[in-house]
Amino acid sequence: EAGSSTDNKSGATECAQCEAGSVSEKSGSANCTACSAGSSTGNEAGQTSCTLCSPGSYSDKDGSAVCEGCAAGSYTDKNGTTSCTLCSKGSYSGANATLCTPCSPGSIADKDGESECALCHAGHSTEGKSGAAECEPCAAGQFAGDKGSASCSSCAAGTSTNNKTAATA
Numbered sequence: 001e002a003g004s005s006t007d008n009k010s011g012a013t014e015c016a017q018c019e020a021g022s023v024s025e026k027s028g029s030a031n032c033t034a035c036s037a038g039s040s041t042g043n044e045a046g047q048t049s050c051t052l053c054s055p056g057s058y059s060d061k062d063g064s065a066v067c068e069g070c071a072a073g074s075y076t077d078k079n080g081t082t083s084c085t086l087c088s089k090g091s092y093s094g095a096n097a098t099l100c101t102p103c104s105p106g107s108i109a110d111k112d113g114e115s116e117c118a119l120c121h122a123g124h125s126t127e128g129k130s131g132a133a134e135c136e137p138c139a140a141g142q143f144a145g146d147k148g149s150a151s152c153s154s155c156a157a158g159t160s161t162n163n164k165t166a167a168t169a
Contacts, residue, residue, distance in 0.1 A: 017046040020065035025049060030133055034063035038080040041065060052080035055098040069096035072115035086113040089133035102131030105150030119148035127151060 006099045018024050018032035020041050024064055025033070025048055035041060035050035040059050042051055043066045053059050053067035058081045060068075070084035075097040087100035092097050092114045103109050103117035105126050110118070110133055120126060120135035125144050127136055138144050140151035140161055155161060 017154055020045050020047075021063040023047045035059075037061055037064070037082045039064070040067045054079060056096040058082055058084055071095060072097075073113035075100055088112055089114075090131040092116050105130050105132075108132045108135055108146040120144070122147050122149070125151045126147045 004124035020043050022032040022034045023041060024031075037059055039052050041047040041048040056075070057067040057079050058076055059066075060082050070093075072095045073086035073093060074086050075093050076084045077098045087109070088099075089112055090109055091102050092109050093100045094115065094152050103126075105128055107117035107119050108126065109116075122142055124135035124137050126132035138161075142152035142154050144152045144159060
């Protein structure tokens with residue numbers, strides 16, 4: 001019967017169910033065939049076909065019983081992949097991601113593969129940009145008093161930063 005084999009033995013008295021990670025597509029099979037990388041049997045034995053790994057998961061070797069979820073900081077947006085791609089600078093992802101999310105203004109991801117964005121320090125901003133890889137110091141005459149500022153503010157009339165950059169107040 002499909003999903004089982006005689007384990008390549010002649011004179012068999014019964015057929016053995018294919019193990020998870022391998023399949024028998026038709027009746028009369030002498031052997032089970034391993035699922036190829038990028039697919040699995042969903043941890044089920046006795047299957048007649050392999051299923052492609054869904055977006056957000058992968059299988060990097062033949063005969064996988066299950067597809068593994070992408071680690072935080074990586075993603076895959078296609079079916080049947082054998083690896084996940086690291087999120088690029090300026091973006092992040094949680095586990096099992098199908099895409100990376102750009103950091104919001106005021107926060108950064110300064111290297112590939114980040115699982116979260118870090119807030120800019122006081123006196124710095126992302127100049128209103130999302131997806132930034134670094135925070136920029138506020139120019140002389142401007143300030144950012146709070147951590148995570150999206151942009152720097154100009155000093156009011158009658159005040160200054162005393163010609164300092166990265167001012168906090």
